[in-house]
Amino acid sequence: MKHETIETNAGWLIGLTLIVISIGGLVEIVPLYFIEDTIEEVKVEGKDTIHPYSSLELRGRDIYQREGCYTCHSQMIRPFRDEALRYGHYSLAAESKFDHPFQWGSKRTGPDLARVGKKYSNEWHVQHLIEPRSVVKESIMPNYGFLMKPLSYKNLANRMRALKVVGVPYSESKEEYEANVKRFGEDIAKNLDILHAEENLLAQAAAGNYDGNADDVTEMDALVAYLQLLGTMVDFNKFDEGHFAKFR
Ligand code: HEC
Incomplete structure (x- = not known):
């Protein structure tokens, strides 16, 4: 034909x-x-190491979205040699399983942020966000100095409840809390408790003092707390090289 x-x-x-x-x-x-699971199992000593955000980190993530950071930054390291050399281990599906919506992004005007956590000090982040060009001369990133304003944390419980509806294991009842202790360990489980969300947020901000100003909890505190967590939940030294390949 x-x-x-x-x-x-x-x-x-x-x-x-x-x-x-x-x-x-x-x-x-x-x-x-025919494959059992598309999401990797990441357990150390029987506990899930990938866990949902604490209330402070969650607010930081909200600000990340509100400010449209994702329009310039991706959060997904692809499994290519050049990316691994620049950013670290490729992103696992499991690492964004509690992200709704995920922040993989598709535009890299700036570098990928999937493993930016712990790469710089808090002071560096604050300085960089207030005036990027004061630390990276040729940067084209906008100034975010206005984030040094008080953080609003009303509706915190409802924000967490909304995520719970789509499957993020924040706890409200005693049973849910116990299940989280079993799954993530007690330290993490405490931070996932909706009933103490506000108290946890204040405690984490006070202990971390992310923006260098201990008097106020600011949007900067929340954003830096979030950035410092990115990509740090999996300690790749604890897994042998073949472990994650099984899930591909
Ligand atoms: C117009 C695009 C643009 C926007 C919007 C933007 N950035 Fe950036 N960002 C960049 C560029 C370009 C760089 C690389 C130069 C530099 O370090 O400033 C960068 C670098 C960074 C770095 C350092 C990364 C590294 O590994 O060195 C962080 C952290 C960061 N941005 C966070 C943010 C956050 C948080 C927001 C939202 C509040 C944001 N950016 C919004 C363009 C942008």
Whole structure:
């Protein structure tokens, strides 16, 4: 059959297009029924090391979204050598399983931030956010000095409840709390407790003093707390190289 016959006959064109598309669909969908899990298991001594954000980090993440940081920064290190050399281990699916919505992004005007946590000091982040060009001369990142204003943490419990609806294990009842202690350990479980969200936020801000000003809890505190956590939940030294390859 000449190709022209297909191109000039809507019936043939539609029929053959559908066949080609369904082959593509089958190739993508069928394997999903044969692999057990697409999300890696990341346990150390029986505890999940990837956990939901504390109330302060959660507010930091809200600000990250509000300010549109994702329009210039991705949070997904791809499994290529150059990316691993620059940013560290490629991102695991498990590392963003509690992110709603995830912040993988698709635009890198600035560097990927998936493993920026602990890379710089808090002071560096504050200075950089207030005036990026004071630390990186050629930076084109905007100034975010206005984040040095008091953080609003009303609705905190409702924000956490909303995430709970989509499967993030924040706890409200005693049973849920106990389940979190078993899954993440007591230190983390405490931070996931909706009933003490506000108190936890204040305590973490006071202990971390992220913005260098101990009097006030600011949006800067929350954002820096969030940035310092990014990519730090998995200690890759504790896993042998083949471990994560099993899930690919
Ligand atoms: C217009 C694009 C743009 C926006 C919007 C933007 N950034 Fe940046 N960012 C950059 C560029 C470019 C760099 C690299 C130069 C530098 O370090 O300033 C950078 C660097 C960074 C770094 C240092 C990364 C590293 O590994 O050295 C951090 C952290 C960062 N940005 C956080 C943020 C946060 C948080 C926001 C939102 C409040 C934000 N950025 C918004 C462009 C942007």
